Amino acid sequence: xxxxxxxxxxxxxxxxxxxxxxxxxxxxxxxxxxxxxxxxxxxxxxxxxxxxxxxxxxxxxxxxxxxxxxxxxxxxxxxxxxxxxxxxxxxxxxxxxxxxxxxxxxxxxxxxxxxxxxxxxxxxxxxxxxxxxxxxxxxxxxxxxxxxxxxxxxxxxxxxxxxxxxxxxxxxxxxxxxxxxxxxxxxxxxxxxxxxxxxxxxxxxxxxxxxxxxxxxxxxxxxxxxxxxxxxxxxxxxxxxxxxxxxxxxxxxxxxxxxxxxxxxxxxxxxxxxxxx
Amino acid sequence: xxxxxxxxxxxxxxxxxxxxxxxxxxxxxxxxxxxxxxxxxxxxxxxxxxxxxxxxxxxxxxxxxxxxxxxxxxxxxxxxxxxxxxxxxxxxxxxxxxxxxxxxxxxxxxxxxxxxxxxxxxxxxxxxxxxxxxxxxxxxxxxxxxxxxxxxxxxxxxxxxxxxxxxxxxxxxxxxxxxxxxxxxxxxxxxxxxxxxxxxxxxxxxxxxxxxxxxxxxxxxxxxxxxx
Numbered sequence: 001x002x003x004x005x006x007x008x009x010x011x012x013x014x015x016x017x018x019x020x021x022x023x024x025x026x027x028x029x030x031x032x033x034x035x036x037x038x039x040x041x042x043x044x045x046x047x048x049x050x051x052x053x054x055x056x057x058x059x060x061x062x063x064x065x066x067x068x069x070x071x072x073x074x075x076x077x078x079x080x081x082x083x084x085x086x087x088x089x090x091x092x093x094x095x096x097x098x099x100x101x102x103x104x105x106x107x108x109x110x111x112x113x114x115x116x117x118x119x120x121x122x123x124x125x126x127x128x129x130x131x132x133x134x135x136x137x138x139x140x141x142x143x144x145x146x147x148x149x150x151x152x153x154x155x156x157x158x159x160x161x162x163x164x165x166x167x168x169x170x171x172x173x174x175x176x177x178x179x180x181x182x183x184x185x186x187x188x189x190x191x192x193x194x195x196x197x198x199x200x201x202x203x204x205x206x207x208x209x210x211x212x213x214x215x216x217x218x219x220x221x222x223x224x225x226x227x228x229x230x231x232x233x234x235x236x237x238x239x240x241x242x243x244x245x246x247x248x249x250x251x252x253x254x255x256x257x258x259x260x261x262x263x264x265x266x267x268x269x270x271x272x273x274x275x276x277x
Numbered sequence: 278x279x280x281x282x283x284x285x286x287x288x289x290x291x292x293x294x295x296x297x298x299x300x301x302x303x304x305x306x307x308x309x310x311x312x313x314x315x316x317x318x319x320x321x322x323x324x325x326x327x328x329x330x331x332x333x334x335x336x337x338x339x340x341x342x343x344x345x346x347x348x349x350x351x352x353x354x355x356x357x358x359x360x361x362x363x364x365x366x367x368x369x370x371x372x373x374x375x376x377x378x379x380x381x382x383x384x385x386x387x388x389x390x391x392x393x394x395x396x397x398x399x400x401x402x403x404x405x406x407x408x409x410x411x412x413x414x415x416x417x418x419x420x421x422x423x424x425x426x427x428x429x430x431x432x433x434x435x436x437x438x439x440x441x442x443x444x445x446x447x448x449x450x451x452x453x454x455x456x457x458x459x460x461x462x463x464x465x466x467x468x469x470x471x472x473x474x475x476x477x478x479x480x481x482x483x484x485x486x487x488x489x490x491x492x493x494x495x496x497x498x499x500x501x502x503x504x505x
Contacts, residue, residue, distance in 0.1 A: 114375060
């Protein structure tokens with residue numbers, strides 16, 4: 001257990017510089033977005049009032065005020081979230097392949113550690129999952145601060161409504177996905193994320209074990225795993241059987257756990273018995 | 278004792294090892310010799326569980342488990358630590374993960390090889406990288422040390438320094454399996470030779486017996502076998 005925790009710590013440290021850069025980009029871009037977009041919206045409003053010779057009250061009744069959703073839908077705000085998501089998806093591959101390729105073959109050392117191969121597999125998965133949760137936590141810290149900055153930058157008359165952090169998250173599709181409002185949503189968002197990561201890890205292990213053939217086996221495994229997980233959805237779509245929403249959720253949850261468990265078992269088995277350094 | 282029993286290995290359709298069998302004892306230096314591509318490195322990787330194979334390999338009568346890595350270590354000819362690490366960080370990493378890490382011996386080896394703790398691994402020369410690998414491997418209190426081409430591509434002074442390790446107390450009574458082309462550097466220290474060709478054991482002999490009974494050195498036997 002101690003070695004597993006040390007490995008998790010080691011993996012997080014290895015990504016720490018890029019990770020901190022992502023956190024910093026998110027902070028700077030979103031805060032800059034609040035200031036720049038707010039200023040631009042207020043300037044637009046002033047221009048319209050001047051051009052159309054409207055009073056503030058007339059303008060607001062005609063065009064309405066502004067709220068944080070105007071900020072949350074801009075590239076300033078969503079760009080760093082997308083960048084972080086892409087970086088972490090890329091890292092799912094990099095976390096394995098960087099140990100194999102390049103001048104330094106760290107995979108020798110990693111596989112010769114006196115710890116189970118499952119620990120090595122799980123430490124990499126845990127590191128990525130913790131980094132995802134860390135990014136979400138960072139976003140949840142930033143959101144009320146950005147909201148407060150937005151409020152302080154907009155004259156009260158122009159504010160549509162006071163939005164809480166949870167209402168901002170609920171009003172934006174992407175934020176709703178990454179900051180779930182219910183435990184069920186959390187299970188769906190992060191459970192599916194965990195399952196996809198375990199499937200990708202297993203596909204990587206297939207490739208590392210069987211090289212060219214392994215790519216095909218990895219793709220095949222990904223397809224079979226996805227088909228297994230989505231079986232209830234296919235059944236419903238083909239109108240063979242109808243599930244109530246709670247039944248569908250229960251089935252997806254059960255199949256998700258099975259697919260994730262199977263992927264972790266198969267991936268770590270390949271790492272232990274088939275992988276070639 | 279390390280027992281390699283009828284080990285076979287294929288890469289695609291190419292047979293790399295074809296029923297290789299030999300034993301290596303504790304307290305002895307066993308040398309795997311052969312021209313390039315005969316399966317020397319693959320044999321070492323198979324012993325270490327770094328590649329799948331057919332057959333059986335036993336370490337002290339048991340198959341390889343995670344705990345075996347506290348008893349046997351492999352020193353490949355490539356760096357095994359991250360390039361951004363310093364020598365000191367590499368030592369801390371080893372200390373963190375291996376119960377068998379011997380800090381006292383590590384410091385002795387550091388001094389012996391004249392390596393600096395603050396040196397970054399990416400900045401080490403080929404010779405110093407080989408010394409670092411050796412230092413990290415030999416600082417573990419293990420029964421067996423497997424070395425893959427420790428003299429490959431390094432200067433004569435580093436080679437001498439590494440060869441001196443074999444004669445020193447730093448090896449003590451451990452079992453060593455080594456693959457090398459630079460046989461001259463350590464010929465006098467080798468107890469047993471396994472000659473490999475086309476993935477099979479061509480000849481196996483005790484160097485002292487060979488010298489005494491037939492008056493032949495390892496190089497003489499190699500010439501006979503490979504130039505025949």
